[in-house]
Amino acid sequence: MIRTSRNRIAMLSPLREFFADLLFPRSCIGCGKRDTYLCDACLYGSPWKREHSCPFCESVLTPDGRTCFSCAPRHSLDGIFSASVFREATVVADAVHVLKYEYVPELAFPLGALLAKATAKTELPIADMIVPVPLHPWRLRFRGFNQSALLAESFAAAFMPDMPIPVRSDLLVRHRFTLPQARSHGAKERKANLKGAFSLPSDSRPFRKELKGKTIWLIDDVATTGATLEECAKVLKKSGVRHVFGIVVAR
Ligand SMILES: [Zn+2]
């Protein structure tokens, strides 16, 4: 609540931000340390996900969370790599929640950096482009920012600072205003809820040539069933993309 008030004020102007700092001083959500929303000790002290499995059957351990051989023919997504486990990594899970629901966009920077550090240890094929999962325009207007887009920018800047992989927020459009995944129960319902929710922009001709044979990393904050990432991957693969991997902070 305090953070929300602070942030609502902070969106207005630097002068108001100065007063917001006075009224609602920042503190680390993990340890309470002043002048930061998330200190390095809490961020990097959070447990990382050690074992990765196929995102669809979840019964086969696979390197970096790749889709297993038996699930691959029925799915578009080549895997989901997650930096941490949603249930275990309490500070990271809290940070994702505060970023999204208490409107603290600043948290995307440490979380994006953490994600970059974790992804650098994988053997995933390097992406030609990084694509954040888009928000529906209504939700974007309500929240004021797309947390996945901020994460993608911060991720790209930290992953290869000298030659950042381009972040393409213009490739996917979200049409359907879907219920938050956490509130729509059951895998079947989630899938139906998302059907046709994404596409390329209406005039997609310039993109199709550009996408052919490319590898894309789709960035999102969390993946529950992976249905959102799979829907995005479906659209991208139909447009000629060769590999699509989901990369998320927590799963
Ligand atoms: Zn801390």
Ligand SMILES: [Zn+2]
């Ligand atoms: Zn599988």
